Amino acid sequence: MKPSETDIKNFWKKVKKTPGCWLWTASLVSKNGYGKFHFKLTGKTYRNISAHRASYTINTGPIPDKLFVLHRCDVKHCVRPDHLFLGTQQDNVRDCVSKGRWNPGRYHAFKTHCPQGHPYSITNTHNVNRKIKGVETGKTNRRCRTCAKLRARIYVSKNRTEINERNRKRWAENRELLCKKQQEYRKLRSES
Ligand SMILES: [Zn+2]
Numbered sequence: 001m002k003p004s005e006t007d008i009k010n011f012w013k014k015v016k017k018t019p020g021c022w023l024w025t026a027s028l029v030s031k032n033g034y035g036k037f038h039f040k041l042t043g044k045t046y047r048n049i050s051a052h053r054a055s056y057t058i059n060t061g062p063i064p065d066k067l068f069v070l071h072r073c074d075v076k077h078c079v080r081p082d083h084l085f086l087g088t089q090q091d092n093v094r095d096c097v098s099k100g101r102w103n104p105g106r107y108h109a110f111k112t113h114c115p116q117g118h119p120y121s122i123t124n125t126h127n128v129n130r131k132i133k134g135v136e137t138g139k140t141n142r143r144c145r146t147c148a149k150l151r152a153r154i155y156v157s158k159n160r161t162e163i164n165e166r167n168r169k170r171w172a173e174n175r176e177l178l179c180k181k182q183q184e185y186r187k188l189r190s191e192s
């Protein structure tokens with residue numbers, strides 16, 4: 001994507017330069033705080049891209065595939081070219097962690113379905129207390145009941161003979177116990 005003259009002019013109209021960061025003053029993407037910029041393509045279609053990515057494209061050059069534009073200054077709506085640098089997805093995550101923005105719990109909370117696509121509905125969700133090294137955290141993890149059932153079924157089919165044997169043993173023990181109790185009971189009745 002090559003920015004046109006108008007794109008570049010429009011871009012700089014929305015930037016407020018401070019001695020430190022150059023701030024994006026137009027619309028922000030409400031959820032994540034990054035700036036938003038419309039690129040005009042072939043005079044017709046518009047494409048929404050982040051303002052800092054637009055800045056990189058306009059001032060430095062095209063962004064290679066699968067690379068992220070990261071901030072040195074941690075100001076998400078800053079578009080100053082020398083505050084921006086390229087990084088991989090891994091750099092992006094590492095950057096988030098080092099700046100204390102990484103909260104995997106919050107990330108998981110947005111999920112509405114389990115990895116196999118079953119919904120986290122009330123009846124399909126099992127809330128498990130989350131522990132870190134044996135210490136309760138007061139938070140819960142969601143487990144998919146459908147997946148748990150499927151796992152149990154697979155376990156049973158794989159260990160069929162073992163389970164059958166275990167059950168037979170248990171039943172035999174129970175039968176013995178019951179017989180003993182019945183005998184004792186009969187004895188008591190005949191004596192009285
Ligand atoms: Zn900055």
Ligand SMILES: [Zn+2]
Nearest residue numbers: 114118144147
């Ligand atoms: Zn599932």
